[in-house]
């Protein structure tokens with residue numbers, strides 16, 4: 001069974017309620033139809049009923065729950081909760097009322113309070129716009145200080161990684177992580193590989209240098225991050241700094257990093273910064289025609305996942321299934 005087949009089958013086994021705030025988007029509505037028809041999750045759409053039905057002409061979305069944030073039963077409660085959560089940052093009832101009208105804030109509050117089991121957005125909104133309410137309202141899980149993001153990648157006909165399956169991190173959230181943050185990203189990505197995909201993580205801390213072949217402060221950061229990650233989880237199969245060819249290819253690894261525990265067989269790729277991670281995932285997706293799902297969140301208290309504005313309806317269906325499975329694992 002392929003990685004997404006297995007996730008979709010798990011999602012169907014115990015249906016969760018997933019809120020989709022971007023109900024003005026055609027791909028989102030198409031995905032909602034597929035998710036409900038296939039029994040992957042129950043769907044909550046946010047927006048004006050009339051507009052949603054107009055945008056969904058020709059689609060069967062009758063089973064969706066539709067909530068119009070402004071005027072909803074929970075509106076005042078959510079406003080009060082936002083004021084309470086953010087009063088240390090100067091949140092006032094007036095500001096909170098404006099914010100809760102925004103479906104991304106409303107959806108985040110639904111997930112926070114258990115009125116939905118998870119949220120998926122980002123087909124329309126940029127990543128900073130999706131993550132800001134999520135970080136402010138849902139926050140990180142206990143013991144985790146850095147939220148991060150990853151992509152679940154599946155490259156067709158690929159001998160590398162786990163038969164072409166990889167976790168790439170961080171490709172969406174932290175622009176320039178410190179060594180400590182990079183270590184935390186690696187540990188979170190290991191958990192994602194294990195818990196979501198069911199694969200034993202072999203983590204490569206990527207750089208333009210392999211084991212001292214080049215010197216630069218950005219290389220030092222990756223070495224330090226590797227050391228910290230090992231300290232955090234001594235049993236992790238992790239190595240760095242590695243170039244990506246040494247991480248992926250056995251023959252190159254023999255030359256560049258003989259004896260490395262992950263060289264030539266890495267399935268979790270940790271990028272030194274967001275420039276590298278974001279560019280790498282988009283190159284893999286476009287040039288290798290890979291499935292690239294995400295940015296999936298790591299380290300949040302509740303399941304919320306982001307999308308690229310370049311996503312397809314099928315990507316949204318898959319990310320909804322992932323979110324539903326994460327909700328089962330809560």
Ligand SMILES: CC(C)(COP(=O)(O)OP(=O)(O)OC[C@H]1O[C@@H](n2cnc3c(N)ncnc32)[C@H](O)[C@@H]1OP(=O)(O)O)[C@@H](O)C(=O)NCCC(=O)NCCS
Pocket residue numbers: 089127128129131132135136140145146147148171172173174175278295
């Ligand atoms: C997501 C992002 C907007 C957060 O930026 P920010 O300037 O810290 O935003 P805010 O100051 O409003 O932060 C919101 C809250 O989230 C917290 N936060 C920000 N990044 C966090 C992280 N990685 N982990 C945990 N919390 C985080 C902040 O501490 C703040 O908490 P507080 O207000 O309760 O004190 C920013 O990291 C970003 O723009 N990242 C790049 C995303 C992007 O463009 N990706 C490329 C395409 S995918």
Ligand SMILES: CC(=O)OP(=O)(O)O
Pocket residue numbers: 122125126127171172278294295307308309310
């Ligand atoms: C993840 C990402 O790059 O998102 P977008 O393509 O929407 O900027």
